[in-house]
Amino acid sequence: MRILVVEDEPTLAAQLAEALAAAGYAVDRADNGVDAHFLGDAEAFDAVVLDLGLPRLDGLSVLRRWRAAGRTMPVLILTARDGWHEKVAGIDAGADDYLAKPFHMEELLARLRALIRRAGGHASAELRCGPLTLDTRSGRAAVDGQALTLTGHEYRVLAYLMHHAGEVVSRSELTEHIYAQDFDRDSNTVEVFIARLRKKLPPDLIETVRGLGYRLGAPR
Numbered sequence: 001m002r003i004l005v006v007e008d009e010p011t012l013a014a015q016l017a018e019a020l021a022a023a024g025y026a027v028d029r030a031d032n033g034v035d036a037h038f039l040g041d042a043e044a045f046d047a048v049v050l051d052l053g054l055p056r057l058d059g060l061s062v063l064r065r066w067r068a069a070g071r072t073m074p075v076l077i078l079t080a081r082d083g084w085h086e087k088v089a090g091i092d093a094g095a096d097d098y099l100a101k102p103f104h105m106e107e108l109l110a111r112l113r114a115l116i117r118r119a120g121g122h123a124s125a126e127l128r129c130g131p132l133t134l135d136t137r138s139g140r141a142a143v144d145g146q147a148l149t150l151t152g153h154e155y156r157v158l159a160y161l162m163h164h165a166g167e168v169v170s171r172s173e174l175t176e177h178i179y180a181q182d183f184d185r186d187s188n189t190v191e192v193f194i195a196r197l198r199k200k201l202p203p204d205l206i207e208t209v210r211g212l213g214y215r216l217g218a219p220r
């Protein structure tokens, strides 16, 4: 899962990036509205944290442009403490949730998890596919209740597949959602992660759909 953090205040931006990376997300950052708009338009994100007060192009305009262009990723806006009018304007512009500054990082993480979950049509924080479970709160995966030990990238691949269980996910889609932009990407490494995951999972849980990609569990 990959998150775009748009925040011009360097300390807060660094704290957000650090907390999100620690929670297992690939993180990209933008510190102004123009770069944010470009990134959100060109790249694949599972959610966006968007500050509204930004240099070069304000956050509301960024959000309106994304929505006008049909970009539907979940967006959580960061508003000023007493900015109720900002919240209203943000929701009207297409925001999915908001948090007023200052906020607790745990609350932001919980809201993001919920947004990503709902975008995938999942109501519960624990995702399940046959004997496989993924607790999106703790970041723990288990088979028949037995915990799996996963590397960061294996976790991201598995989390993306579980959020899209039953759907065919292409290699390039997986690559886009497990790496941040500045990472040296190689879609062949996705195959390596899949091979490693298969060794840790029950046989045939990850199906190769020839020429298309991978599918976790039975077709939807």
Ligand code: CA
Binding pocket: 007, 008, 009, 051, 052, 053, 054
């Ligand atoms: Ca700001």
